[in-house]
Amino acid sequence: MTSSLSPVVRNHLSALRILLVLTAITGFLYPLAVTGVAQGAFPYQANGSRITRHGTTMGSTLLGQNFTLPEDRRRNSGRAPGPDPAWFQPRPSAGGYDPLASGASNLGPDNPVLVRTIEARRAAVARFDGVDPRDVPADAVTASGSGLDPHISAAYAHEQVNRVARVRGLRPATVHALVTAHIQGRVLGFLGERRVNVVQLNAALANHR
Amino acid sequence: MSGTLAGWLQILALVAALALSYRPLGDAIAHVLTTPRHLRVERLVYRLVGVNGDADQRWSAYLRGVLAFSAVSVLFLYGFLRLQNLLPLSLGRPPMPADQSFNTAASFVTNTNWQSYAGESTLGHLVQMAGLAVQNFVSAAVGISVVAALIRGFTRKETDRVGNFWVDLTRITLRILLPLAFVFAIVLVAGGVIQNLHGAESIPTIAGGHQSLTGGPVASQEVIKELGTNGGGFYNANSSHPFENPNAFTNWLEIYLLLAIAFALPRTFGRMAGDHRQGYAIVAVMALIWAASVAIVTVDELHSVSSRAGHAAGAMTEGKEQRFGVWASALFAASTTLTSTGAIDSAHDSYSPFGGGMTIFNMMLGEIAPGGTGSGLYGILVLAVIAVFVAGLMVGRTPEYLGKKLRGREMKFASLYILTTPTVVLAGAALAMARPGERAGMLNPGPHGFSEVLYAFTSAGNNNGSAFAGLSVDTTWYNTALGLAMLFGRFLPMVFILALAGSLAGQAPVPVTAGTLPTHRPLFVGLLTGVVLIVVGLTYFPALSLGPLAEGLQ
Structure with missing residues (x-):
């Protein structure tokens, strides 16, 4: 699919895709998991x-x-x-x-x-x-x-x-x-x-x- | 217990913790960077991204990966900041202005985390969590990736391949940074750091007034801010804010986290080079400079009742939190400015002339003792190359480091690396001082005002991100100039590092002879320390003498 694109474009598309994948993991899954554990285990501290x-x-x-x-x-x-x-x-x-x-x-x-x-x-x-x-x-x-x-x-x-x-x-x-x-x-x-x-x-x- | 004994104990406990994690953490990173096996989730990532995880790249392809990823990251973050008002969890905050968005995007992608905005009044939770904190992870991983390529340059023989950037980036993020961040985020919450998705809530106070109680996913961002030597605070007050750093234990832990990876990477280097003594020599230089710097800042803050404000108050407590005190604040200040972190638990602008001057000098060393995650090690390895070269000149032999000859080509890249940051810093500061409008941004009069400007460009060019925060930097000129300083200060050196890696990897190693300079002995530790101080001292001495030195000797 991407093989027809120039190498420069392909490189930047890879960069964009890996950024989106890592954003999903470190920007959503991770903070929400920490929030979940924090609210479950330490609600007093987690809420200030x-x-x-x-x-x-x-x-x-x-x-x-x-x-x-x-x-x-x-x-x-x-x-x-x-x-x-x-x-x-x-x-x-x-x-x-x-x-x-x-x-x-x-x-x-x-x-x-x-x-x-x-x-x-x-x-x-x-x-x-x-x-x-x-x-x-x-x-x-x-x-x-x-x-x-x-x-x-x-x-x-x-x-x-x-x-x-x-x-x-x-x-x-x-x-x-x-x-x-x-x-x-x-x-x-x-x-x-x-x-x-x-x-x-x-x-x-x-x-x- | 006396304050002095307690102060010494917190430093010794920190050294002990760092020594304990040196081997396991350094070995774990080395394993991640060398194992041929992919995890299932990593294979999935490579398939989604469309890259071959088993194909190593030439240095130029590796560099193109780094630059493409960083360029896309800057654009993505810029867009995120400009459009935050349209997204959920924005707390009703308007979009960030264009110049400030550029500055902030450049800042977080370059691992600098300079902030010309105040988090609590400018940003919604989503952009902090899914924009800025993501860069806290990946910019740290990029730094480690680049040093991994350089180490492979030393250890590989007659090849043009230095590793695969996508694999290094993914593995460091998922296998090293993410698990450590998760565990210590929970520890920070247990210690009192908040972690919720609330907006600010107006509450009645005890005396019958009102206060806005802020919320936010703070712990998850705080931990990676330190671990990845980023330093961008969730709140304007950074790690002096009680919601980011509620007590002296979290403070100690945050200092540990911001030092841990950078101090463990020499172990990774020694392991990959097949000679742990090489790692010990490098970490010894880092530790020597760190210890000296901690001592100087601490002594100066304890005894600087000679400054006029210190004399008037009786102690250097302006800008410091009561729960930390002078010892823990000075320890944090020295560590954060030596590591490219730039988080602060006290206001450096109010430090004594020499104590504050030392924080500037720490950054001027090029963030190498122990430096930023990855960038600290590649910075000191370049200085090691220079040190070997200097020693070679003295005895008239072709210098070699880890069996690789340092010829004209290698020395050109090392020299360009050394010259880049001082050029960015000094040209930027000079330009600002030549412009009346930018001079007017200083808060403090006299040499201290110049120190504020010098601090700003030193911090940006060396990707530290802390500030003498009195300087008004939210102007179009400062946002643009400092944004460019951060980009040049980050990516030009990376170009030279990867070119050096490619050049070294192509060589066949030369055998060790009686004439080879051993690079694991105390002699080399002394030589390298000397080179670090002389190279930096001579470059920045004139600028330092106009700022902190003039102020302290008044």
């Missing part, structure tokens, strides 16, 4: 490790969220809502914790804009939490790579305890214990960093009545 309350999805343990004041309580319209002192605050985010806009600030290590931003964040966090600016840890003043980092350091979590306890009318020791219970060690003891998941911590705080 969701946090639910009374049957409603309230987020994912993997994705950070904003814990800001409701929009209608904004002091000046046009400004982004400020952090809500009743919640533990996550790291700064380049994308405002919007999963449709993941990403980093991409500001260079000697960029004056980044230096000024970090200094302003340090002052703001210290004022907000009522602590010495020197005690504000690095993760509290730097944006993550994804803009969706759900974690903060244990130091930053502890640093926020007094403010959260005061606003919620809880004993600092109670909130401190809650934070300590949410500190996650390194995976297998040596992979990655120690951290506190802000979303899970705040979800626990919401249930703490």
Whole structure:
């Protein structure tokens, strides 16, 4: 059938056919098989490790969220809502914790804009939490790579305890214990960093009545 | 456990895992590339495609196969991206613009996976799964196919046949990449990577706001993105996104996957050459350079509170995820830029001047330590040819490698290979810097801005695909220029490699004599490492001194 075609055309037809065959295998059969096994064996993970309350999805343990004041309580319209002192605050985010806009600030290590931003964040966090600016840890003043980092350091979590306890009318020791219970060690003891998941911590705080 | 001890342990565990898989994986690939037996499904594929699986090709026919397959792939993917709005699972996304579609198609077919788009806001699930992820498989298989032809050039005697491209492509995809991808995709899902076909779902948050929870077949694409040293993220944030890389274990596994095949291929080389020591010598050079690079990036990120932002914050945490920390991020950064992967788990643009500069230098080495799947091994074998030639010049003998003489013809192809990528990179960066509109794309001021442009062309020309992502590259000029840089940087070297393979295969081997340079001893490992650093260092030193070096020494 194809023997009458020129070798160049025949070569490209072979190329197209093998692409279509491999697309069928690696582009359809393979991802659908993985989806099937994943949904069957690990439905919780495959669907995004969701946090639910009374049957409603309230987020994912993997994705950070904003814990800001409701929009209608904004002091000046046009400004982004400020952090809500009743919640533990996550790291700064380049994308405002919007999963449709993941990403980093991409500001260079000697960029004056980044230096000024970090200094302003340090002052703001210290004022907000009522602590010495020197005690504000690095993760509290730097944006993550994804803009969706759900974690903060244990130091930053502890640093926020007094403010959260005061606003919620809880004993600092109670909130401190809650934070300590949410500190996650390194995976297998040596992979990655120690951290506190802000979303899970705040979800626990919401249930703490 | 202290942070330093934990950091060392994650590196040592990685080295141990790579050492454990070196033999079985390398031997498995060698078996797939040499066995005369076809699987039943492969016979079916050859019948559907209309090729003879038992007929070996001349180097020129092999090359025509590679080029035809890649050309068809670029057109197919281009069409797919342009028409995605008409297809199911498009999530209502409009077609990708023409210049960006060209850039993306060239990017995924060349195993670069440079992305001037943000996945979560641009693409539907079907084009990710059946367009981009397919190229993740086959572009990696093309790389291994080409190095298989080169190895056959060394090992075969007086023949003009270097293998059958269709057979190599099919076998590597179906027997190596597909089973590994399937198993580790499930492991990634168990670790928390998502795998579904949902669109974005608006949900109430704990504090009473709203958030869009995204879905997608992420794990199946994530695994081959690393295993095939592709690096194109499902999401804009790539492997720093928690849905692609939810914890420090998946992070460690992803680093392992992106290194595994490239580090095992020297075993394949040694086995096919009938002398495992040749493979050990090559892998030793790769490992030396990798270890040095990991050390430099890690030390720089740990101690770079000397940069102004690092000093202001107290640690180099800008652009890094809390769950990974500095050690795991630096390990990922060094590995991804040395392997042509280009996935990132932290923002390289915010790395310290020397740490970020090292990621550029890693790519400039030509992606050879261990490099991309296949392309890493053929890259370092060309440098081995150069090293043998240099040694031959010193003692005044005709150089030979694995019994094959390196005559004028072979050295011409090796030299052309070495010159191609630097030409593409430096000419591209110079052109961009000469154009005010393109200079305006820089996000950061001063030498760091130049580093962004240099990084972009280094990444494209060497088919890495990572970025100093501050540079605004979604413009017609950058999409076109970087698209062309990726195509030239991928296929011109392949032409020279296959021509070299054909030239070597035609030779009768010369007997080993007392004057033959042994290419499995530490002396050769040192010589080859030196050649790698000198060839690259001299080529790129002026450009590096204008960017990261100027920045770091300020």
